[in-house]
Amino acid sequence: MAELPIHTKDTSYKVFIGEGLCSKVGSLLPKQYNQVFIITDSHVANLYLNEVVASFSSNVTVSTYTVPAGENSKQMDWFHECHTFAIESGLERSDLIVALGGGVVGDLAGFVAATYMRGIDYIQVPTTILAHDSSVGGKVAINHPQGKNMIGSFHQPKAVIYDTETLATLSHTEWRSGMAEVIKHALIADHEMLEQCLELPSFDSISNATLADLLKKGIQVKAAIVREDEKEKGVRRYLNLGHTLGHAIEAESGYSSITHGEAVAIGIDFALFLSNKQFPEATLPIDAYRKWLEKHHYPMSSKLKEYSIEALMEKIKNDKKNDRQQIRMVLLSSVGEPTLASYTEKALMDELIEFRSEVRDT
Numbered sequence: 001m002a003e004l005p006i007h008t009k010d011t012s013y014k015v016f017i018g019e020g021l022c023s024k025v026g027s028l029l030p031k032q033y034n035q036v037f038i039i040t041d042s043h044v045a046n047l048y049l050n051e052v053v054a055s056f057s058s059n060v061t062v063s064t065y066t067v068p069a070g071e072n073s074k075q076m077d078w079f080h081e082c083h084t085f086a087i088e089s090g091l092e093r094s095d096l097i098v099a100l101g102g103g104v105v106g107d108l109a110g111f112v113a114a115t116y117m118r119g120i121d122y123i124q125v126p127t128t129i130l131a132h133d134s135s136v137g138g139k140v141a142i143n144h145p146q147g148k149n150m151i152g153s154f155h156q157p158k159a160v161i162y163d164t165e166t167l168a169t170l171s172h173t174e175w176r177s178g179m180a181e182v183i184k185h186a187l188i189a190d191h192e193m194l195e196q197c198l199e200l201p202s203f204d205s206i207s208n209a210t211l212a213d214l215l216k217k218g219i220q221v222k223a224a225i226v227r228e229d230e231k232e233k234g235v236r237r238y239l240n241l242g243h244t245l246g247h248a249i250e251a252e253s254g255y256s257s258i259t260h261g262e263a264v265a266i267g268i269d270f271a272l273f274l275s276n277k278q279f280p281e282a283t284l285p286i287d288a289y290r291k292w293l294e295k296h297h298y299p300m301s302s303k304l305k306e307y308s309i310e311a312l313m314e315k316i317k318n319d320k321k322n323d324r325q326q327i328r329m330v331l332l333s334s335v336g337e338p339t340l341a342s343y344t345e346k347a348l349m350d351e352l353i354e355f356r357s358e359v360r361d362t
């Protein structure tokens with residue numbers, strides 16, 4: 001088991017990463033709790049809930065709440081249901097919420113923890129590759145029909161307990177979703193990690209050791225940024241590479257027909273297209289990135305033809321990074337050198353139209 005430290009101005013916690021950690025959750029907590037409330041989803045509950053419940057000693061009261069698997073649980077109704085169940089279970093301010101699952105459960109349960117009785121402790125027990133990103137750094141939120149993560153908070157977990165054995169059961173779609181955030185971390189910070197990503201064989205044949213190595217590297221990229229800028233006033237915006245368009249696609253698809261990471265992968269392609277125009281001298285790995293998407297069977301950017309540009313722009317106008325009607329895009333002046341560029345709505349729309357007309361069908 002490895003331990004990666006996460007520091008912010010006000011707090012520190014550990015990411016424990018290794019095999020078999022679901023059965024050790026109860027013993028890896030930073031302090032004793034009388035009652036824990038585990039929030040999970042219907043898919044993960046069948047696989048790991050019993051093991052996590054059994055990891056707590058008999059003097060801890062454990063209650064569990066299961067939401068349907070999928071992005072549509074990250075919304076107000078389920079948020080409210082979790083609160084109702086917490087109240088009915090007698091959860092107190094000194095108790096603990098456990099987020100057992102992928103990014104959806106982590107964001108939902110984290111936001112319940114941030115708001116229940118004005119904030120109680122929680123830990124993240126991620127079970128997807130995607131959640132190597134979402135479980136670290138304290139961004140917690142639910143979606144609004146008009147925008148992804150529009151209702152949320154910054155609330156750091158007390159620990160992240162990442163059992164890499166849970167990744168063995170992920171679907172191909174989940175692999176694609178998670179690996180998009182892995183390559184994002186490489187693009188914004190680490191040339192060698194990018195080479196490692198681009199050379200990966202099919203996701204099916206990646207060894208556990210290689211995957212664990214990439215996840216640790218991704219977490220370390222994120223940890224360094226969060227340490228410098230927890231509340232996203234500056235450099236943390238770089239972690240949003242690909243997310244401006246990605247979130248718009250997700251919202252437009254009703255948070256159902258495309259996963260977060262697959263949408264972000266298209267968003268990264270668009271960011272590379274814009275970066276190439278802004279920094280013509282830079283040698284950005286656009287072709288290599290597109291080959292990588294193709295090799296791993298991502299929905300390619302030609303999928304944009306299914307959406308109305310006007311509708312996507314409406315969502316993009318609500319992006320949280322925007323400032324005074326300027327749309328802020330994260331671009332790369334080279335690999336490992338992220339930067340922000342501002343566009344008017346009209347200018348970005350023209351770019352999106354051009355991008356969509358250039359991407360080839362697959």
Ligand SMILES: O=C(O)C(=O)C[C@@H](O)[C@H](O)[C@H](O)COP(=O)(O)O
Nearest residue numbers: 133137139148149236239240243320
């Ligand atoms: O941690 C961050 O900061 C990120 O932007 C990481 C993103 O990969 C992640 O999807 C995040 O939840 C997006 O947040 P949002 O603020 O753009 O909604």
